[in-house]
Amino acid sequence: MDVSVIIVNYNSFKILQECLNSVFEHTNNRTIFEIIVIDNNSDEGDIRYALREYPQIKLIANSENRGFSAANNQGLEVATGKYILFLNNDTLFIEDTINKTIAFLEDFGKDSVIGCRLLNANKSHQPSVVDKDTLGNSFGENLFLYQFFKGVKKLNKYYYSDNEPQQPTKVDIVKGAFILCSKKIVDELYGFDARFFFYAEETDFCMRAADLGYNVVYFPRTEIIHLGGVATDKNLWFKFKNQSIAKIQIYQKHFKGMEFFLLVAFHYLGMFLRVFVYMVMSVLRLKINLFKKSLLYFRLLFIYPKNQFKNSI
Known part of the structure; x- marks a missing residue:
């Protein structure tokens, strides 16, 4: 075969x-x-x-x-x-x-x-394709910087998608x-x-x-x-929740120390910012789906997966 x-x-x-x-x-x-x-x-x-x-x-x-x-x-x-x-x-x-x-x-x-x-x-x-997370591109992703610096690989984990x-x-x-x-x-x-x-x-x-x-x-x-x-896409909560959990799991498994702490912090900072960004956009554009996304990101702020990788090699 x-x-x-x-x-x-x-x-x-x-x-x-x-x-x-x-x-x-x-x-x-x-x-x-x-x-x-x-x-x-x-x-x-x-x-x-x-x-x-x-x-x-x-x-x-x-x-x-x-x-x-x-x-x-x-x-x-x-x-x-x-x-x-x-x-x-x-x-x-x-x-x-x-x-x-x-x-x-x-x-x-x-x-x-x-x-x-x-x-x-x-x-x-x-x-x-996508780059693996680093402190630089995670910071860029969560603060939307990658949208403005598409040619800067250190800030844009989607560099190869744009180039x-x-x-x-x-x-x-x-x-x-x-x-x-x-x-x-x-x-x-x-x-x-x-x-x-x-x-x-x-x-x-x-x-x-x-x-x-x-x-x-x-x-x-x-x-x-x-x-x-x-x-x-028929169940946005399932999608958003599992994407967030999986990202944190990658950090739990593959990163340690201060790098791990900062990656998780950037991730939650990004979700916090998106609560307000989507809330404002929903008002300006009068779109209920943007308001729903804002609420989903708010719910995600209270979810942190149990670390299953502590003893893994």
Whole structure:
């Protein structure tokens, strides 16, 4: 088996079906691949019925929502491919991205974690890479400075999104919508860290891969559409809460001492500022959704996740 494609799903059956159709349509038959779908206890219907037209797919139907990381690890347990592709269920292939990425990886000659170019639904560029957090870019993000200093990498963790590389480039983190690497790397990392329930799992994965000496590479010579937030945008509190928790968990796991303290402080300062910014904007623009965002950020000020990483190595 050349490639195991692992897709975690929760509801959004129609989007999942479109994703699967695009993979089958655009992947050349010279590549032998399997698709493993892990459903996290969807409640919009029967996942088996939704996948009735794809008998070749391996399905793992969970009786509870185990989170994104743990579900991906379930897929890894049954994966037989030389390469592993972690693919979001809200992605659409528009070309043979799997073969192009594997060909680059094998020509590159170095075992690496690869992410491709992501597009929005209208095929405009979507941020596909991000820098790992530092004191400088965290300060820039939380105080909105990155919006005014897009060309200053030390203040802008989204530097490569605003200054997109045209050639394969070593980066810190590739977005989790499409991550391809050898099963050797995944096994060495023991998959995803299941303590990350939703969000930041790719950040932790890429940081750990780099710590082991592997390259994380952005490969812009092939692209897929990433619809992004199709399920989570329906529940903004779930999205905001889990994004905040995951960010703090990254700090808990990967940073120590004064650096950890300042990163957390910048994070809460950023949320505090956003309470007032969105409140003022809601009044000026007469938009209720901005007022709701202000309230969500206010609620987040009172949430701090228990540190599960104190004794981890």
